[in-house]
Amino acid sequence: MMQKGAILVLSGPSGAGKSTIINAASDEIGEYYFSISTTTRDPRMGEQDGVDYFFVSKKEFEEDIKAGNFLEYAQVHGNYYGTSLKPVNQALEQGKLVIFDIDIQGHRLVRAKMDDITTSAFITPPTLKELETRLRARCTDDEEVILRRIANAKEEIRAVGEYDFTIINDTVEEAAQKFIIVAKAARLKQSREDEEKFIQRWLG
């Protein structure tokens, strides 16, 4: 089946500013579908089921894995996170840009399956020190969780070269502007014709 849409994968350490940047740019990137992940982690204060994540038990998650419901899934910071296949395929069939906020393992899996329509950006604060400051200022996680996320960030940063773009989140305005350009580039992969078909048609 020929997919009409395109995929934009965003990764980066927890606290990099992925949600902040998507929100800041959302009015200027045209119609898109943000993929709501399923997770076994506990909801944070203010998070809503079906809006931020679909919050499920470990047992439910493992049943979904068995049923083949995930496009990709991974364990991050000790919890399961996964992208459901069905809504993503629906959005792609409607020709939408589908935005993922997933970790580096998820990016590799999406690349392996849908490389031809995928663009990716790694978002990061200017330094590890600044990341630590922002994670603490966000006040959503306890000390143990923050330390685990920082340890993870030191590993995740090594995957930066696997991404098409790096967006350094120094100021939100600048990072959002860069993100808008990346989203435009990602859309250029929409309705990409099969390579062989294109060549045959071009040759006439």
Ligand SMILES: Nc1nc2c(ncn2[C@@H]2O[C@H](COP(=O)(O)OP(=O)(O)O)[C@@H](O)[C@H]2O)c(=O)[nH]1
């Ligand atoms: N592979 C994968 N990673 C995900 C998915 N959803 C979220 N993540 C990643 O899981 C990590 C933790 O996310 P979260 O608990 O929301 O913490 P936050 O990044 O601090 O907001 C982040 O790196 C996300 O990009 C998913 O569906 N699949």
Ligand SMILES: Nc1ncnc2c1ncn2[C@@H]1O[C@H](COP(=O)(O)OP(=O)(O)O)[C@@H](O)[C@H]1O
């Ligand atoms: N450019 C920035 N300067 C200062 N603080 C920022 C910036 N971008 C994001 N933040 C703050 O850093 C914290 C982490 O951002 P968030 O968007 O939640 O990250 P992520 O979604 O990548 O985990 C939030 O409290 C957010 O308000």
